[in-house]
Amino acid sequence: MSAVDPVDAQAMRPPALERAPRLRVESIHHAFGSLVVSDDVSLDIAPGECHGLIGPNGAGKSTLFDIIAGEIIPLGGGVHLDGKEITGEPPDRRARLGLARSFQHNDLFAELTVRENLIVGGIVAHGIGHVAWRALARERSVCEKAEMLAMRLGLEDVLDTEVHTLSYGTRRQLEIALALEMEPKVLLLDEPTAGMSPEETVHIQERIADSPPDLALLIVEHDMDVLFGLADRVTVLDYGRVLLQGDAEEVRASDIVRQRYLGTDPVPTTPVSIPS
Amino acid sequence: MPDRDPVERPFALVVALVALAAWVGGDFFMHEVLSEIAILSIFAMSLSLLVGQVGMVSMGHAAFFATGAYATAALTIHLQWQVLPALLAATLIAALLAALTGLFAIRTRGIFFIMITLAIGQMVHAYLFKARAFGADDGMGGIPRMDLAWIGLDSNEPEVFSASVLIIAAIVWFLLRILVRSPYGAMLLAIHHNEHRLRALGGFVAHFKLLAFVIAGTIAGLAGSLTAQHTAFVSPDLGFWTVSGEVLIMVIVGGMGSLTGAIAGAAVLTLLRHTLSDSSFWQNLGLDSGLASYWQFMMGVFFIVMVVFATDGIHGRLRRLWQSIKG
Amino acid sequence: MMLLDPGFLIIQTLNGLQLSMLLFLLSIGLSVVFGLMNFINLAHGTLYMIGAYLALSAVRLFDSFWIALILAPLGVAMVGAVLYALLLRHLQSRGPMSQVLVTFGLIFVGIDAVRMIWGPLPHGLPVPDVLDGRMEILGEVYPTYRLFIIAVGIVALIGLYFGLERTRLGAMVRAGVDDRTMTAALGINIDRVFFLVFCLGCWLAGVAGVISAPVFSVFPGMDMSILILTLIVVVVGGPGSLWGAAVGSLLIGMVDTYGQILAPEFARATIYALMAAILLLRPHGLLPARPIH
Structure with missing residues (x-):
């Protein structure tokens, strides 16, 4: 020290x-x-x-x-x-x-859905952002993990809702979940x-x-x-x-x-x- | 992203059927127009990837179109290359130019990205306008078309050439569609919506953007090579900034973020230009045929109306229609 | 070598200065509007062209260049005001792409509109009698009218400087460029300031159109080449900054003039490369209006 x-x-x-x-x-x-x-x-x-x-x-x-x-x-x-x-x-x-962070003012992909936000996080976390020749739907682990995360957050009902329509508190939760998703x-x-x-x-x-x-x-x-x-x-x-x-x-x-x-x-x- | 877009596939099917019908039933003139539309569709799809998916509004995309066209012209005329290798090389040269200029362009955002791409486009145009090796402001003529004798076809026949470029356009659509639906496509969309957050998450934002810029430039180069073969002629006008602007309008008219929309936008604008500049069209309406020479005026008004009132374009309208039917 | 001949240098420098001053008149309005509202107007060159054509009509009607110099810019300012009220006002909240594309559409409308009204052929405008001579300057003979253009640019620069520093509107403009939200919070109607600045910019573009008409020919499409140079000046100098526009105009005017002589094949390309380089090294231009954090 x-x-x-x-x-x-x-x-x-x-x-x-x-x-x-x-x-x-x-x-x-x-x-x-x-x-x-x-x-x-x-x-x-x-x-x-x-x-x-x-x-x-x-x-x-x-x-x-x-x-x-x-x-x-x-x-x-x-x-x-x-x-x-x-x-x-x-x-x-x-x-x-x-090193992950959450932002003081919610800084999410506001026009994307909860699921899509978590999928974006998952792609970055898995390091498969360069994969351009395979459909995203075939990346099972990323998609399933996004759903699991949403479940844990209690967001399964709004999974396909665009983020900007959610309440402030829910967005705040997603903000932290996104940071945690990076492990x-x-x-x-x-x-x-x-x-x-x-x-x-x-x-x-x-x-x-x-x-x-x-x-x-x-x-x-x-x-x-x-x-x-x-x-x-x-x-x-x-x-x-x-x-x-x-x-x-x-x-x-x-x-x-x-x-x-x-x-x-x-x-x-x-x-x-x-x-x- | 997981099937955000229920309209894209049926829309593409309709567009493909219309194209097929036009090709089967078309005359000489229709085949020429179809070739033009198919080539511009490829060009517009490449810009649609950049503007619609990533949100990078380029006003210099014509630079890569012109590069592809000029490279094809120079390789076939000066170096007597075969057309197919020249097409591949021209596409590659456009890709290299996109990589080189993209390195600089992707560092800027918003209006500054628009301005720097405008400068890049004008740089290419200004060079071609003065370059004696490429015919300066006269351009170059006598560019051959791809040799299809090995499958017993003559690409100088309009129906053969139009079929070839339509097939190439379809292939480009498929490839870009795979890209858009891939994890990489999701990254591009994420950049569009919140570049800052994607960077904070650890996404390779600069790499992704550069790659998109290069892919778009490559496909624009391919379209350029095809247009050189189609018209047998290249001129610096191909790279002028207004060409970039018009292609951008095609993307808007078709609907941002939709590949099929880009094709539809290319078709609408091309047909509109041919119609408005055709004096018999005005005569048939019982108007002065001299109006045909003011087609640019009408196109300009059309651009303005489309940008102001129909921001989401044809594809957006279809999507809203779909939603209202669904619920 | 040409460059060692002082006479050649003087003439070319004066030519460069003349282009610089035209560019300054055109770019300052565009620049302040950009700095104030992040609004980019590609139809600015069209207004310049309209200024030249209105001067043509005014000279035909009144047979006086000076009446044209008063009336035509006012006409251009009115065209600008109408465009603003009907169209551009609604684009302020939109992104830069909508602004670029709508004003892009206006370029085509403008070119065909002047073709309809004044015909497709190029026109000339006679130099006013008072200025129709030559003057000796530093031992070289140079057309008086071209010196007049340089003088107009210098007068405009001085006038705008005092206007910005000493008047209420100028203070509001400076405050608005500096911090728009704060200025609006102080109770200043930023939209009205923007409108006035926009009209003033159009007026100056009109002035540029009138005074350039006797030197360059007046034709549909005369706006195209000058528009791109003007945009480059705005970006190079730094949006929203008077001195930025002045320095940018001088730089681009000189580089273009000398470039056309020394390396015609690469002159324009060099200017675009210069702009790209400045955008990368100093994204806010050479003399930005806003302090950079």
Whole structure:
């Protein structure tokens, strides 16, 4: 590890961290003109770990996501996937190396049906996109897998409905299913429950909790109950810097988080040190 | 995608039957028109793959058509090649040009893709217009047709040539239909609908687009080679940007994303042009036969009306008709 | 070598400048409309042609080039306004393909319309008496009228510069090109701004048509070759940018003029290659109007 932050140093490391990190983000620095949006941001995510990312609007969460996903190439620092440096790789290459993401605003094939969306995902996942001489219908495994996935999501009734006609929550589910269909090593989830009803939120939570055991997850979420319900570790970003990083329970207990995010007054306990 | 389109096959069957009937019952003039329509159909189908399936609106597709035509002319006249090898070589040359220019073109999107393909098309036209080796603005004449003596036929007979190009058009339709229904076809459709998401999923978006551009260019080159054989003549006009525009209109008239639609669009536009520019047509209507010389005016109005009011074309209309019958 | 002869250089540079200024008059309207609404109008060349033909009729009627120079561009602006109200307005929400194809159809309609009205044969327009001479410039004799064309272009550039920088409409245009949504949110009627800019662009195309008529012949289809050059200027200079259009016009005008002399076989092809190269290296043109993130 590059730098051990104070919170983490005091805590017992979760056993997951003893394995090599799936995703390592190292001293990321990025700015738009004079506006610094990422300032020395580092984090590691081990296989099976769910890492939460919180911070106020403009804290640089989305930028960090875009940097990890390859939409933005940072000015400094590095991104490593399974020990392999991917800082300069384009998004599609990262995706093929096992990094999947869902988008904050649903980014689906809106005029295609649910089935077709899942089939497109399946073709990419199976690497048969170059097959131009065989009918798609003969790629049984892809078609059947799409149906199975839809079943698991409870979307079998809308299988042949065009996506743009579906409810927001359903589209959100499909968004995550599409990312999971790639069988990624690392999954980035950008506000997975934003704009969803409580019922749908529970659904999504189950879906995320249900993901493969060794998947490394990075999740941005405004609903603190959802976030702390899922995350093993949490990073707090503010003005592009890491304000706090550590086990979920510790971060949850910290004054800053209680004050700013959980809406409760700080309990007078031992002050939490803030890394400078 | 899994049988999105219930209309395409019956539509194709009807078009094939109409073509067959026209060929069987046609006279000399009808066979000439059929050849022209078949060749333009091949050209329009190639653009339909690009525009309808991938959403890449090219305004320079005529460049590959002209390349195929000129390569055939140069190989048969300058180098005295046989027509069939010249046809294959011409198609290959068009493919190479498409690969070379596609490398640059696919990096742009939307209106910029339109502009860069327009520039590519005009580059080819400007070169042919000045190139003395290819007859500059006079073009080249005296191009022979493919030799069919080995099956006892003479391709200089209009019914033989029209049958040959109709069969080639049918083969192109079948091949493209296989491609469109394949996993690769699904990738192209996915690019059309959301290129960004396909890239985020890990799709080889640039490769897929380049390949589509090359396939479309190759088939346009084939159509170009056939038109050189049909008219025995090539001129720089074949590559002018308005030709690209007219083929694009054929695709729109037929219905975007439908191969059969492209054939129907080619037929409608070709017949309309022949009709409107025929003075006896206007005389029979009891109008001034001089109106025939203003056929471009009427075609222009037709283009505008079709693009503004009938965006989904013939195929789209048929599909809606089908849906209203079904439920 | 021709290039070492200063007289040759001066004459050709003036010729290039003259083409550049015509291209500037044509491209600036197209460019701002493109920058403002992402709207591409292939019939812009047709408006230029109509300007030349209207000048022809005005000269026949009033026997004065100057009255033609006032009336014909106004006529072109009116044609543009009608086209906009009846047709183009409805295409704004459509994709670029519909705009390209509809205005493509208009080209054919335009060519045959002028053929119907003015006949298929080329016409000439006499140079106005005041300008019908030659002037000595840097030791070379050059037709006064051609210098007049260059002057009109320069006046237009200066006028547009002050119009954009100093007037309310200019400020709205700049704001609209910069960030359309934000400008609309400020309560500015962006559609009306667009309409005015569109008409102004048509008017300028009309001016270009009138002043080019005495130099080039007036014929159906005169719009075709200049249209493509104009589009190239817009793309090369950067859509929506005054200086982009000016620099693009200068570049294309000069490259075309010198290219036709030095390498006639490749001149036009070179220009298209230049455009393709610029599109790839600087997708937003040489001097883009919008800041690039």
